[in-house]
Amino acid sequence: MGQDVNISSRNDSYKYLDENALAYLRHLSFDARGAVDGAYAGKHRSVVKGRSQEFTDYREYLPGDDVRSIDWRVYGRTDRYMIKLCEQETLMTCHLLLDSSASMAFGGSWHKEFFGANDISKYDYACYLAAALSYLLLRQGDAVSLTVFNSAIRYHLPAGGTLSHLHRVARALEGQKVHRDTYIPHVLRQAFPLLKRRGILIVISDFLEDCDGMFEALDMYLGRGFEVALFHVLHRYELELPKLASVNFVDAESGERLTSVPEDVQEAYGHELQAHIDTIRAGAEARKIDYDLISTQTFYSVAVRDYLERRRRQCGYS
């Protein structure tokens, strides 16, 4: 089982590691849906057969095999060199890809004049989400890597499974800035050689771009045995336009302007956005990719819990 992680064991506190919120996730576990590729013994099934408590099969000894793997009891009974195959339980590696493009800078302090001081931006929300997932995974002994990107990879933290790695993740999240546009297909291709160990690939983004290229890139990961999850983070005022008078909307990435009364275009806008979400959802379902649309209005711990609950139901766990 997982170890207790004391996030405030160090003197410094982190923005995206809220003790109360993480305490809410303490009793949840992030289970791998299939076998995973891990270097250390852990709670998840490994694709590598080896010595462990979980017996799977026998086979004839072949030259080159480790002599220590010969089951001498079978040899005593059958006078044949047989090797006992066991399923190795290993640690799961979760690769978090976090979008830090300009479009993620919506809400929160960036739009305090519109939505107030208590609002949370998409980027902050994504960071909270990434931190919570890191906490959850590290707490159960799995490894977590973090890749922050916009149109290219801006920061990569290789996988680690220790408490100090959580601090590194938290520090890395705090140290990033949002800017420029995003191009996920390129990022996914760029990250592919970096993410050596198979595991779960979690992409946290607002996915405001062409989906076909992204899914093509994700197909590479799926082909290599990765489990992929897409956390589609949208601000509450993206899902429903703010009730404001005339607003001069400025595109976050291209700088294009459009003046309109949000109420006037709400209905048509909703249809357009829903069509885009449906496209992503359909692409994900076709590839058995987890897709989770998350509004910043939903508390991130609840969002994580809901995701894990849904994941557990899909895996058939009680």
Added chain:
Amino acid sequence: MRILLGYISLVNPALWVGVAALAVPLAIHLLTRRTPKNMTFPTLRFLRAARAHQSRLYHLRHLLLLLTRMALLLLILLAFLRPVLMQGARRKATSQTGRTMLILMDVSASMGYVQAGVSPLAEARAAVLEILDHHEAGDRVNLILMKVAPDASFDEPSDNLFLLRRDLANAAAVPERPDINAAIAEAVSQLKGVTEGRRQIYFISDFQRTNWSSVNFDQVDADTELLFVPVGPERGENCAITDVALRPAAPTVSEDVEIVCKVTNYSDRPRRLPLQMRFRDGEDFQQEVRLEPRATVSSSFHLRIHDAGQYEGQVFIPEDGLKVDDRRSFVLDVAEKVRVLVVSDDDPRVKETGAAFLRRAINPFAQKRNAAVVSSVVSSRDVDKSDLARAQVVILSGIHELSRRSGEAILEYLETGGSVAYFHVASAASQNLERLAAWSEGNFVLPFELSGQIDLSRQEGYATLAQANFDHRILRKFRDSADLGDLRFHRFFSTERVKNKGRVLLRYDDGNIAMAETLVGPGVLLLCNFGCSLQHSDIVRHPLFVPLVHEIIRGLRPSMGRKNTFLVGQPCFTTLRPLTDNEKVVLRGPAGETVEGSVEANDDGVAVLFPKTSACGFYRAYVGEEIAASAAVNLDSLESNLERLDMAQLEELAQQPRATYLAAGDVAGIEGLLEGEPLWHYFLLAAVGLLFVEQVLVLLVRH
């Protein structure tokens, strides 16, 4: 002070300052329109796509709302400005030059028709007052009363409203038929000198079809505005005695006289009326007449009078809305003898002239004092109205060149119902007939043309009568006798028949017309294409001559004529016995008032002329306290028909580009005409409609 916007005038232009109120919605719109703040927005492409699906009108709805509200305020403001529509020619000029208005007010007899206590005249007065009330500085007005002769308040338009109002108050319906053309001519002549400003002629009348259907508007120039203001009922219910005819018109003693009364019902329902006839001596006759709707009935009284003299009589029906035509006067002039006037230029000293033979034939027993028919001879130069007035029949024979004065007197005699027999042989006769036809101004056309003289006496030849119209009253008695064919005619005119004109009574055996009759107004002109002298025919030697002359006289005696009655507004005349030197004639009107007139004495008697008549009844000539002669004056029967000429027909008749026609009975519409049609309520209604639109737009904007 008004402001004119095209055809719309604003009564309260001072409220234009209210236009500032239009700035209110504009200000609200601008103030509530916040400057859009910049918001960085990631999903702009979805917004762009959403806006692309919206209509342009949807984007402009706030602007539409603003415009609607401003229009709403503008309409309310316009309603307060009291806009009025100046119809057609009624547009008020903004120039300082005033209008020249001539008000032609009908005061004819029909304007006195009273229905439910209101007369068209009262309505006309109200209409004129309405016009005068809208008199503005610089305007000049004149009131012309349409009578038989136009009666203008001033010689030229004036701004003296006081006198105009006084004249208007004194204006009363007169028993006359108006001469509308004369009134228009008067108005046109008064407008002739007006060169600046607008010229208007108001016609305020009941627009009787009988009077207005022949009005000539050509004399009005196209720049003059005409305004037709009808008053009175569309179709007044009126019954009237439209004519009284005496048959014969001038009976002799003990002769049967038929007094034929025509009673007309101008209403749409049948009537049954008592018809009463009363003579001055108090004798009454009464009978009942049944009148179908819009029909005329003739009803006769027969009587025989045994003493010569003038008898004043009146016929009555019960009084209705128009009283003046419910009574008609007549004078029954019972003569001792039938007077025949022979007009001839034959030498009176010669015994065997045509005129001499005629006189002998008229009264073969010249010595007998109580002869039924007596004649007098006068030359064509000396013939005048008084001579003609006394004669029942006039015979022209042996006339030289007819003077214009004499010719016109003869024509007037004919046109007032007299009868003339013209025995023409001499070459001057041809010219005389042509002159008479020309002077009558188309009032009669000869039944034949005289193309040349035929003289058969040189060859000792003659012509006889070959065809005769025995159905004619003159020849009826000769139907069974062959004597007409025995007559021999030596000199006569060759004739050419004019188709459909007159009646041919006799023809010669060579086809030329020997005798023909034609009508000149109510009078009869008998043309005899032969002479009475022995050079022309042997007719005077034939026993037929005397009865023929008497049948001519009998046939030509006016059976019904107008000599017994005259129309109000026109002159009338009568004759009385010769006066002694001590006797003085006093002329009085129907009410006993002294009136002006001329009294002219000659050998046969005294002719009295009343140059102007103004009331129905008897115009009398008194000698001492005795009524020596009377003339009956009555209303023109055309005034009795109150049917109005339709405004559309009047418009067609007037053909004036700048004419306005008020609806019948819409006297109150004059104010609208002068003041303009108020439009404020339409603006208010439009504002309410726009308010509804505004509410709908608000709902649309909100949802």
